[in-house]
Amino acid sequence: MSRFKTISWIYLLALIIELILSPSGALAYNVVGFGAKGDGRTDSTLAFLRAWIAACSSIRPAMLSVPRGTFLIKSVTFTGPCRNSIQFAIQGKLVAPDNIYALGNSGYWIQFYKVSRLSIIGGTIDAKGAGFWSCRRHGQSCPQGARSISLQWCNNVLVRGLTSYNSQIMHISINRSNNVKIQNVKINAPSGSPNTDGIHVEYSMGVTITDSTIRTGDDCISLGQGSMNVWVEQIGCGPGHGISIGSLGNNLNEGGVQNVTVTNSVFTKTQNGVRLKSWARPSSGYARNVVFRNLIMKNVGHPIIIDQKYCPNNRCPHKVQ
DSSP: HHHHHHHHHHHHHHHHTTTTTTTSSOOOEGGGGTTTTTTEEOOHHHHHHHHHHHHHHOOOOOOEEESEEEOOOSSEEEEEEOOOOOOESSEEEEEOOSSSTTTTOOOEEEEEESSSEEEESSSSOOOOOOHHHHHHHHHHOOOOOOOOEEEOOOOOEEEEEEEOOOOOOOOOOEESSSEEEEEEEEEEEOOOOOOOOOOEEOEEEEEEEEEEEEEEEESSEEOOOTTTTEEEEEEEOOBBBEEEEEESSSSSSOOEEEEEEEEEEEEEESSSSEEEEEEEEESSSEEEEEEEEEEEEEOOEEEEEEEESOOSSSGGGGGGO
């Protein structure tokens, strides 16, 4: 048999294997069957997209499966709506390119857009953000930076067991999404990495973040305008800047933050503990029904801050001499 025919049979076998039922009963689509290579060098972006399109089109619950190995992917958007529930199951590791310009100025690395009934389970992602941080520190012409995982207009989402390393900016961004559960995630970036928020929430409702460890260079968790009905519990935060609401009130018309609880969590060697910050300017923004309770602070610079004259660059109207 020729080498070409051998390869064809291998891919045919992979395609058959990918369509077997997973242990959960979902139809499984293995990215390797669509051409992905777990060697850490080959660009597998298009293979992941092909696997996603197939899984998202399934009339039965589907699972996009990432097996053991290291898979290199560039900036990518997994778009919905899908025909049924879909699980993004990662056993291996996803890595970004070493070149900081390879992700462009899209603002994201891995984005899920208008996907409902989505589960992202397990695995490790590494955005290799060190080169980007260095570029910013040296004042060079840098790309705008990419969020590692971005949920945009998504509903009924579960992220569980994911480990994220070295995001260029935010590790996990949740925007205009509802009913999102983040469980048992581990987030890691050096304490000196700029703007590497662990989890950022904005214009979203019904977000629960529990049983997670966040070590990063900025806020462990930040809640921006329009965040409502947010529950944060059993978080190990530090190093980092703590858990923050805001900044709020930077714009004349913006959504408020309400019904937020942060409880049963530990802050270790963080710059701040819990913080609420708003600009000293007219705005429709607000914060109400916020509860901080049962929090342990270990070697924390400022355990509780309520700052209604937030001004990070000392160029604000109330700072003018």
